[in-house]
């Protein structure tokens with residue numbers, strides 16, 4: 001009995017050949033077939049993002065913004081909102097409060113060394129005071145309602161609960177939107193009225209060199225200054241330039257997408273929030289020096305008049321000018337305040 005035949009042998013050999021050849025040829029075959037697979041042919045998500053910065057489709061509804069499917073900068077924006085901004089804000093504000101506390105601890109209150117003369121001179125007229133207090137009130141409303149957007153959910157919500165927080169926040173939003181116009185107008189008027197007194201002058205270099213005499217514990221150094229000293233000029237320009245940037249970026253946000261696209265809106269928000277918290281820090285220092293920090297300073301914006309000795313110590317060149325114009329009775333121009341007192 002023949003247990004094998006050529007026929008029987010051929011079929012396993014053919015099968016094995018087909019199997020081995022098939023395995024070897026499979027990748028090449030697979031490649032040629034994917035060339036016709038539309039899903040494989042399509043560019044990857046990453047390629048699109050690298051090329052265009054976002055993935056956008058085509059839609060038929062009027063709101064074309066909805067056509068953007070992915071914009072990775074959105075993730076940066078979200079992490080800025082949730083983490084970078086609160087950190088920058090907290091460091092700027094708490095840092096400024098600590099710096100003021102340290103300054104107060106070392107230097108104490110800046111006193112009028114010569115004491116009160118009893119003679120008052122006009123420092124700011126009624127219009128200037130109205131302009132200052134209107135802008136200041138608007139800024140404080142904007143600062144509180146703006147800080148609520150950054151810190152409210154973390155700090156206030158756990159204290160007052162969701163109902164009260166949502167009512168307060170929606171009123172805060174309206175206040176922020178409407179009061180912003182008062183602030184913008186105030187900044188513009190301040191610029192026009194005070195710009196001439198805030199240009200650099202010959203007293204600035206010396207004022208900077210002696211740090212305005214602020215670090216002299218004996219209270220003897222009072223560098224001469226015009227109507228505004230260098231420190232005040234810095235406050236003025238921070239308010240005007242910072243306020244200008246806040247206004248422009250704020251207008252972009254008051255009219256969303258009217259002037260720019262999604263990434264422009266994000267940039268406006270970055271600028272607005274960062275400048276906003278920095279300005280809050282600057283104004284905290286300004287409020288300190290205008291009240292607790294310096295004896296006699298508040299009266300300038302309160303009643304509008306200051307004691308002549310105060311004016312001589314802090315703004316001697318301005319007093320000389322006022323005297324030369326005949327606006328102050330009494331003693332002739334004096335540089336006494338510019339010199340270290342005996």
Ligand code: HEM
Pocket residue numbers: 123132135136137139140190228231232233235236239283286287290291297298299300301302
């Ligand atoms: C409620 C708190 C505030 C107080 C107590 C205060 C107080 C004062 C005082 C006393 C002066 C006059 C200083 C001098 O005689 O030379 C002054 C000036 C000024 N204030 Fe205010 N202010 C406050 C808020 C603000 C705010 C919020 C802004 C702006 C956003 C502002 C902007 C200015 C500017 C630009 C000047 C002129 C430059 C200077 O003196 O630094 N103030 N402020």
